[in-house]
Amino acid sequence: MVFHRPLLLVSGAKRLKLLLYALCMIIVFILVIVYNWSTAVRQDSSCFIQTDFQSEARSLPKTLGDVLLTEPKPTPGKTIFFLETSCPHNPHSLQLTARQACAIESAALHNPNFQVFVLFASPRNHPQDNSSGINEPLIDAILSYPNVQLRQLNLMRYAADTPIDDWFKDGQLFRSSYMVVHISDLLRLVTLYRFGGIYMDLDVVFLRSMENVPLNYAGAESDTHIANGVMSLAPTGFGHQFAASCLREFQRNFDGSDWGHNGPGVITRVAQRICATKNITMMLKDRKRCLGFQVFERNAFYAVPWVNWRHFFEPQFLKETLEKTKDSFLIHVWNKHSYQHPVTVDSAYGKIAAQNCPRSYAAAGKYF
Structure with missing residues (x-):
């Protein structure tokens, strides 16, 4: 009969070997986690690192035009901008969610005298290229409006000759958690x-026109903060x-x-300095007091606070x-918080979308 001695009775040398083995396994586990995290960061970073190559070859897909190089360019002071900064799982894939398409369509529908530019922060295929074979009815829905333009941007070129140029080249932005x-935060200011x-932001729905609202405004989100989901500044x-001050800040x-x-x-923080008060x-x-910069009350853009986001999606809160x-x-x-919540026709969001982005709502079908 063989008896197994407990660990405490194992010789000192064997105990040391077991402890060293356990320590090595812990170190390997930590290194694997760090490697996977750093690899993910590098992959995310590479999504935004672009060259100026744009293929004209028939065998390669045509990409969207650069916003700084392609006509028509945004009309200063008369353009509504949306930014799409995600890295698609399918490289260069030009896809939008139903809610993003709804935001874009509602802007174009209610502001026909403004251009609506959707800017992608990583290279995307041109909608006329169908090499992937993917049907994109949502893209067709928003491009049915003559004032909608899709463009991509090159981060290095876009930041050049702005107050953020030298800082951007340092690469600190790409080390952010x-x-x-934070790329999105920066690009809206640029x-x-x-x-x-x-x-x-791409999670809004216009309810009416903003063409006649004087530029230079944002909206209060709370008693302590102005939000950056809706911002307007004059081009001169x-x-x-104000925009330059935001970039320096x-x-x-x-x-x-x-x-x-x-x-x-x-x-x-910039508004607090300009308005000479921290009191919203x-x-x-x-x-x-704010030298012409208008801070709108919460009801203008953020009538439903983030803690109540479910009110847009649950029928009992409709009325x-x-x-x-x-x-x-x-809105x-x-x-x-809400991206995974289903949309029902008898919810506030469902009612608002059906009225203010009807083509996207129809194109999305049951997956809105």
Whole structure:
């Protein structure tokens, strides 16, 4: 009969070997995690690293035109911009979700005298190229509006000759813990610096026109913060200076470990300096105090706060939500929290989408 001695009775040398083996396994496990994380970061970074190569060969797909090089270019001060900064699983795939298409269509529908530019931060195939064989009815739906344009941008070229140029080349942005989010935060500021106009998140739905709203505005999200999901700046004068101040603030106080510090935090801190107060209520009441920059009350863009995002999607909140947003310019559905929630026809979002982005709503079918 063989008896197995407990670990405590094993010789000192064998105990040491077992402990060293366990330690080695732990180290290997940690290295695997670090490697996978760093590989994911490199892959995400490479999504945004572009060359100027654009194939004219028949065997290669044609890509979208560069926003700085392709006509028509955005009309300064009369363009609504959307940014798509994700890295597609299918490289260069030109796809939009139903909610993104709804945001774009509602902007084009309610603002026919403005251009609507959708900017992709990584290379995407031109919609006329169908080499993938994928049918994209949502792309067809938004391109049925004559004022919608799809473009891609080259990050290095886009940042060149702006106040962020030298800082961007340092690469700190690509070491952020929230790289894609912070790229989006930066690009919306660069876009308004270059062209002025209106920036919108892709999780909004326009309810009415904003063509006659004077430029230079954003909306309060709370009593302490101005949000950066809806921003407007004039292409010259005060608006251009405001955009430059935001870019300098972005790089001076950049924090790659904080999700919102470089987004809502930037425009909030710049507005506080310009308005000479940290009190959002005072900004709302006195536009002259802010030198012409208007901070809209929450009802304008964020009538439903993020903590109540379910109110857009659950039928029992239909009447309450429609009443709360009836005087809003648009709704913001907080996609960070709501993107997996199904949409039903008897929800507030379903009703609003059917009316304000009818072609996208129809094209999406049951997968809206």
